[in-house]
Structures are given as C-alpha cells and as structure tokens.
Amino acid sequence: MGIISRALAPALLIATAVIPAAAAAQDETFSPDWDAMSGALSERRFADLLRLADEAIAHSPPLEDSEGRRVLCAHSEVEAVLYTALPDPDGQGTIVRNAAPCNLLFYRAYALEELGRRAQAMELMASLTRYAPFRPQYHIEYGYLLAQSGRPEEALAQYRQAIDALELQSDDIDKQHWSAVAQRGIGYALIDLKRWDEAEAAYRKSLDHDPDNAVAQHELEFIARERPRD
Missing domain, CATH: 1.25.40.10 (Tetratricopeptide repeat domain)
Incomplete structure (x- = not known):
C-alpha cells in the first residue's frame, strides 16, 4: 500500500485511553502477536499477514457497539481527550478504545491491498478514518x-x-x-x-x-x- 510508518510495530502497542467496563475486550488475556505480523509484513508474506490479523481481530474489542455508541481509537492521550470532547450528534455516548483494534484493521487493509483485493482494502481504510479521524x-x-x-x-x-x-x-x-x-x-x-x-x-x-x-x-x-x- 502507500506508505507504512517507519516504526509501526512499536506504535501498535500504545494503550493510553481508558476503556469503559462495558467495552471490555472479548478475551482480556489475548495479546496480538505484533512481532509475527511485523515479520510477515517485512518479508512480504501478505497471506500470512492477513491470517494473523484476522486471528487477532477475532479476539480483540469490537469496533461496533451493540448499544449504538460511537467507538473511536486513540493513538495517544491527546487523541483520547479530544475524542471524548467531540460532539455526540446521536446522544448515545462514545467509547474510546486504545490503538490496537484500529491498527489490526490497518494491517488487514494493507494485506488486502497487496493481495489485489483493493475494494475490501478501501472499505477498511474508509472505516479507519471514521474510527480514528485524528x-x-x-x-x-x-x-x-x-x-x-x-x-x-x-x-x-x-x-x-x-x-x-x-x-x-x-x-x-x-x-x-x-x-x-x-x-x-x-x-x-x-x-x-x-x-x-x-x-x-x-x-x-x-x-x-x-x-x-x-x-x-x-x-x-x-x-x-x-x-x-x-
């Protein structure tokens, strides 16, 4: 895909926003294998990258809320504060998660693009600009x-x-x-x-x-x- 961050893998570990109890992970003991995904990316094993990302996404906090609340990903404390202050047009509330769920989707989108599945990659990237507008x-x-x-x-x-x-x-x-x-x-x-x-x-x-x-x-x-x- 376009340009991946010079140090994306370490950045994927950022976890600064407070996640409300109602938005807890599906499996709180699960930790994505960032090293394996980073290795698959650097070695251009995009099918493996897609598989690893999908496995991690299945165990990660959902980015859709059953109660209709807006879900956003914060990559820093500043973003977390800004997201909590954003207007809430639907009045349902906002859940601010850490960066991990969005970065997993980013890995997935990257793999899809490299595997020639651009329409799916574009759909994911469009959603990421909504989940993390800053x-x-x-x-x-x-x-x-x-x-x-x-x-x-x-x-x-x-x-x-x-x-x-x-x-x-x-x-x-x-x-x-x-x-x-x-x-x-x-x-x-x-x-x-x-x-x-x-x-x-x-x-x-x-x-x-x-x-x-x-x-x-x-x-x-x-x-x-x-x-x-x-």
Missing part, C-alpha cells in the same frame, strides 16, 4: 488508495484532512515525515486534475519537510515538462 496516516493511506483508483478529488480531501490532523501531533519527527508525505499526495492528486501551479506548490511544501526527497524532485521536473505554456 490519525494522519489513515487519511494518507486512504487517499493513496483513492488516487490509485482514479478518484483524485476524494484523495485530495483525505490528504487535506491529514494535514489538519497533523496540527494535533506532538512528535516533531513524525509531524515532519507525515507532512511531507501528505503534501506529496496532494501534489499527485493535483497533477491528475491538471492543476499544475497548485501541484508545484504542494511538492515544494513537501520539500520544506523532506528536502532531499527524490520523488518530489522528480515530480517537479515532470510538472515543468508537462505544464502547458502560455
């Missing part, structure tokens, strides 16, 4: 899938949501990395839309965060060649 990576990965499926306007919206979500990030290294990735995604979508000047601006912004990136440099050269001249 997680920039999910918007970026979903934007990538939309762009690759010939839906640049929708991809652009996801990349811009990622930029907004990055304002909430406290880790400067991650913020720089994902800002560069999101801006490159914006540039890619804008090229598809023939919005050359905006695309150039996006790639130049990406270089502010990642000055030596060869992809951005190449795309700027492409824009210079392809942009219509007055």
Whole structure:
C-alpha cells in the first residue's frame, strides 16, 4: 500500500485511553502477536499477514457497539481527550478504545491491498478514518488508495484532512515525515486534475519537510515538462 510508518510495530502497542467496563475486550488475556505480523509484513508474506490479523481481530474489542455508541481509537492521550470532547450528534455516548483494534484493521487493509483485493482494502481504510479521524496516516493511506483508483478529488480531501490532523501531533519527527508525505499526495492528486501551479506548490511544501526527497524532485521536473505554456 502507500506508505507504512517507519516504526509501526512499536506504535501498535500504545494503550493510553481508558476503556469503559462495558467495552471490555472479548478475551482480556489475548495479546496480538505484533512481532509475527511485523515479520510477515517485512518479508512480504501478505497471506500470512492477513491470517494473523484476522486471528487477532477475532479476539480483540469490537469496533461496533451493540448499544449504538460511537467507538473511536486513540493513538495517544491527546487523541483520547479530544475524542471524548467531540460532539455526540446521536446522544448515545462514545467509547474510546486504545490503538490496537484500529491498527489490526490497518494491517488487514494493507494485506488486502497487496493481495489485489483493493475494494475490501478501501472499505477498511474508509472505516479507519471514521474510527480514528485524528490519525494522519489513515487519511494518507486512504487517499493513496483513492488516487490509485482514479478518484483524485476524494484523495485530495483525505490528504487535506491529514494535514489538519497533523496540527494535533506532538512528535516533531513524525509531524515532519507525515507532512511531507501528505503534501506529496496532494501534489499527485493535483497533477491528475491538471492543476499544475497548485501541484508545484504542494511538492515544494513537501520539500520544506523532506528536502532531499527524490520523488518530489522528480515530480517537479515532470510538472515543468508537462505544464502547458502560455
């Protein structure tokens, strides 16, 4: 799939939000085998990755609530606080889980995409942007899938949501990395839309965060060649 985090496996262990008793795990003694999934990913054994993710999901807290409450995944304490403060339009309440259930779905979506099952991968990534709306990576990965499926306007919206979500990030290294990735995604979508000047601006912004990136440099050269001249 698009871009996986440089250190996703450790991040999968984050568990900062308080989970209400009514939202307890189906099997509180179960711990996903993150090392096995990370190994399957790094060795490109995507069928194994899918199997491992599915086994873990079957034992993980559900992301649908029988009482109709909204379920969200927090990847940090800041996200957990923000999610509990979000408006509740249905008045049913909100359950804030830790990151693990969403990250398992992310592994599943990644495996599905690599196995050629894009429609299913896209459906999962769309759901992840709802379960964790302040997680920039999910918007970026979903934007990538939309762009690759010939839906640049929708991809652009996801990349811009990622930029907004990055304002909430406290880790400067991650913020720089994902800002560069999101801006490159914006540039890619804008090229598809023939919005050359905006695309150039996006790639130049990406270089502010990642000055030596060869992809951005190449795309700027492409824009210079392809942009219509007055």
